[in-house]
Amino acid sequence: MLRRILFGLLAFSILFSISMAMPPHPELLQKIQTGQIPKPIFMSNPGYRAERGIDQGLARPLLETRAELVNANFLVILVGFSDRAGVMPPVYFDSLVFGVNPGPWGPTLRNFYNRASYGNFTIVSVNYPSTTGWRTAPNNRYYYTARGGDSTYGMGLYPFNSQGLCEWAVASVDPVVNFANYDNNGDGQVDGIILVHAGRGAEISGDTLDIWSHEWNITPQLRDGVNISYYCIVPEMWNSIYDMTIGVYCHEFGHILGLPDLYDYGYDSYGLGSWSLMAFGSWNGNGWGKSPAFLDAWSRVFLGFVTPTNVTCTMSWALVPSVEDSAKVFRLWTMGAIGPEYFLVECRSNIYSDTALAGHGLTIYHIDENQPDNNSQWWPGMPPTPHYRVALEQADNFFNLEHLINDMDASDTYPGIANNWYFNDYNQPTARDYNGAPTNIGVQFQSPSPLGVLAWLDPGTWAPFPPYPPTLIMPDGGASNQVLQHFEWTFVDHYYYHFQLDSTGGNFSHPIFEDSMVAVEYYDYLMSGYPDGYYLWRVNARSYCELGNWSDAENFYLDRRPPVGSVASSPSQTDSAYFVVTWTTGHDVAPSPEWWVASWSVYCDSGGGSPWAWQTDVYNLQATFTGAHDGKTYRFYALARDQAGNQEVWNGIYETSTHVGTGGPACTYVVGDANNSNTFTGLDITYSVRFFKGGPPPSYTCECPTGSGNFWYVAGDVNGSCSFTGLDITYMVRYFKGGPGPIPCSSCPPARR
Structure with missing residues (x-):
């Protein structure tokens, strides 16, 4: 199980990397930006939190090794100060955190994450707050806040911070708590403690003696055989008793599970704004967090609550149901390719904890896993990087979240009040990647309904017609004795071919062999294990998504037995x-x-x-x-x-x-004996020259072959050409000068002489 790296083993001197979890309440943010109260150190230095390890999330979700945790144990510790004791009855937090039914605070923490996980993750406890009660720390609020540094809000130097408070709280409940009960995945780590501190949260009050809600870690404390490192800290109330809402609890617990913040630490943009629990959506619900935004698509996928449908082929008018009721998220990228950059598509509706959303419809998120956070806003015309890790493609194309104009509005969703019915490379906002290259994806929408939104989802593979069937070339009937059988067909525009082979008794319902991923127009198949006989084969082609019709089947006869009986x-x-x-x-x-x-x-x-x-x-x-x-x-x-x-x-x-046995006098000659002297001498050369100059012909002729009626001066043929020409005289001269001997006509050799 991958856990986050512990930042700092010596608590005195090492700065922990920190990422603030809870954004300031909008009213407090306005006071800070107008100078009415001092700017917290983590706002004047946006890198402060990342440097100190607060609320940075995990490289992998906390409970990745467990597909389902119907009951996951978490410990809540209530802790007051010497100058401010807790006033809310502990049983109140039994209900707020672990209750089955919602209350005046909104849904309970258990409700929220059970819904977000679609019933696969339920928060329970062995030691409820009502059994452990309030614990009073030995020091006052100043000790754990301002003493650690100006405007540090509990995130200053150890031990004058929430880490020191957490270590004391863990020790105080150790006699009554078996911490081994809170290692849900068996990795030797307590999966996270929820500290509830007495009084208000600084994210509302701005009081430097209050703690600003966050998630952090301490030097590992070994108790009951497990290490305790991770915790989040949240307030008892906002302004008065019984006014607590669930938003901050849900947000900080998201960090415990491994989620990072998705708002801009520089506060010059909104990140995901109020569309996500992990951004300003933790304040949704009358501005106090009573109806916190649902976890955005990327966060639910990261936690394993949702497995997105990777769209590899065009989905025509697929229902994208409301995510508050359905674990349905669609992933889009060119040809369905897997990589760090992609889009996630979901449907958000004004139901459950999303009742405070400004609008409803499809939300499209542009994801780039190579980006570390949501601290760098981007809009068209800017350099490709940096940009948000998780950006919302706002349908009105105004980039209000990036420009810090508003944290959400009704024109952010599709089609929304902006009536934007298309998302592609050429509409605005564009579906191009951050380098401006087309992705070829396209989304088209219909009007939202109570069930969700019907959408045409295209990863760039749409084709109007399936490919034509190929024409089979060979074998096309006849027989073959080839053990490695070669099949060949014509080219058609395709992505892959599907090849099938069957016996004549089959109908391809259960082919004896098939391969659906053939890239070329031929296939070689080893048939050494098959008996002789008739076989059928066929091929179809498919584009990336469209499947073409099958070709006509061809047969051939596999025959490895030689014939017999020719005599x-x-x-x-x-x-x-x-x-x-x-x-x-x-x-x-x-x-x-x-x-x-x-x-x-x-x-x-x-x-x-x-x-x-x-x-x-x-x-x-x-x-x-x-x-x-x-x-x-x-x-x-x-x-x-x-x-x-x-x-x-x-x-x-x-x-x-x-x-x-030819017998008789026919063709009884001496090769080269042109003058019929029964010998071959130089006189035959003289006789032959005279013949070709008009002298008397040779006296001997022969019918060759016998009965052919072809009589000629066969003895004069010395070069085997079966004719008597001047070339024979040349051959005779060469012979008497040491050249090769005379050659008879093969069709009429001398029988004897």
Whole structure:
């Protein structure tokens, strides 16, 4: 549990950082500003309170570790002085602080915080004031006020201040109080003591012998196994008996719980003015605090009394109910982004303790958690920083709170008497950030009703239409053997895509897989754990908020089983250099449809023992083998491939063979023998040159392939081009100069010679 750092362990000499809790009564403030009474030290030096640790609140709420505290124990100690005893009966404070029913003071402290927490936090006690009674301190009022410093009002030097008074009061009740009962969250700390001092509060009287209500801490006092450090001190009365109101008690107890002041310590602006208990709203109710302002939205969120609804998508005409009856606060920022700067929206009505508000409707707070306090007013045209930590966006755009013109008026709320129906980047006041950059948020209002206000809340994501459905590209039917399946679709304007995969027996009500946060136009999904069979897939797109329609579903067949049964056939022997090879279709293994065999490859072994791909992924069931050599045996096998890409596995056995025996005198030649001398010599070069110059042709021709009717001077082809040209003469010359040997035409090799 995070507690505030203790400021000062040696009470004699260390100045505690202090932040004053209770603002002066408006009438007293006027007297101070007009010089009728001396200015308190904490007003002449606005940093005095922050330097000394008074009413600064906590980094985290006091009871953060407890989600609910239906009954939280707090101790009230009544303390008088040697020169002024308490006159109110102690049982009066039983009722004012812990009573179930309101009284002439307004709601009780218990009432107020039970309502502000929506029933989750109820203040009770083990030792009520009526059981501990008034305690009389050994010193007079002067000792605990003016002796600590001029105009310090109980916040001067130790022990001449409220710290010294608190330490004495704790010791005085120790015999009858078990302080361990007041550690509500088990962190070893008493969560806070409420001191009620005899007499008036200086925030009304201005008397330098009176104590100005505040919250502070003392050097830890270990009693009953727990440390006592934190306390607030409030008055017995304002001017006369039975005239006490609850506002100051609620305000100071807010500090005990961890809330800071939300008014301007420099008193040149109002901060949140009378719209918040933690500012001047503690005086609401005939100017004396009988109807203190409700805790503002930021304070209730800070204490954990409310979890705001972070608006991430446009909410069209959402009901914003009155916060006095409903724990409903809306948080707005660009696209719902989380960060230190944002807006809070709530509805305030003139009910419960808010009866003294000047108006009703939506209140919009501009929050910047990076600011330490509400001491620095800001309005358009000023540098971006500093500014308030919690500012009210006043609907009339007059910035009266910042200009110290008034502490609230009926045109501060939306739409209010200013009839301001819009809050956005372009209306006034603007929804832009403190740097002047647009946030793109927008709020539109309808007239308030007894139930609250209907508002259009847009975090900058509004789109008039949902995105169109994408068109699926692949797979779009057919089959696939890919374990890592690739899905692809067309681009549409989107924020995310939603991808779904299902089996054919499903209807996507319970898809076998889905991903709703796909940023690109494809998806790769590992399907190693799925059986072969039909699958369906579809995609839709959504903008930041609008969900588009689903695409039409496409199917594909996952098939990882290769086909079988394709068999090659050829004549057992032939006397030709070419012959026809055929093969059967084969079939896919069940449950794949047989017609899914798509292509075939045929492999040939021409005698070397290494089969080579003669036909690759062809779509026909026969082909002519050409260029067969006399005396050789050619062996074949066929493999089918299905549409999924699976190829039949060869079992190592050739399915057919053909022996070639051409016989006879046909094509019995010596490569390069142009003059038909049965040898290849330089004379063949001379003969060939003469032929191409018009001399006699070679005497030997050959039909190649046999039966083709194609007779040519095959012996003159020495470069393997299956023709007799001048290039062959060049090749002959190179050969006799040491070049490569003659190459026969592969389609018509010499059978023998």
